[in-house]
Amino acid sequence: MKQYTQIECRYCQSSDLVKNGHDEKGTQRYRCKSCRKSFLVDYTYNAWKPGIKEQIDAQTINSSGVRDIGRNLKIAKGTVISHLKKKRLNK
Template sequence: MTVLVAVRCPHCQSSEVVRHGKSTNGKQRFRCLEPECPYQTFSLNSAYPGRNREVKQQIVEMTLNGSGVRDIARVLRISTSTVIRELKKTLTSNPLTKSY
């Protein structure tokens, strides 16, 4: 039995996507054929969980609930530098945290 999965580019949401070999860890790579796409290749499942949007959102939520950096890294199974980098991004992008 064959199952078809519709693949869309995560950057430009184009459906013009072709298979483009495999990465070094064996995951299928895809290539976006849209000329205006900012990225050419991508994979559907990243190898590192710290790249997922859900994990990044959990970092912010756990920080607001009082969890420390090392605790967040241990629970989400990511590095402490990933936690710190994400917190710095949210600190600079949130207009409510800027002091005048």
């Protein structure tokens, strides 16, 4: 027995939605018929997850390279560089 969850538009809270393809990771996209905006239900940006900055610091201490850290944490190397620059300026 399937259970369905009611999906609402994150912008206008309307439940009048249509499927609108997939993103590059294969996650289903939806488009609201009311406000005509497109969105993902479960959007996650890995660089903003709790604990990522601490993991960048820990891997830097262990002499991991910028590209290696980005690959391990599934974030862009530019994000790693940006964090390290900000940390260096705050010392």
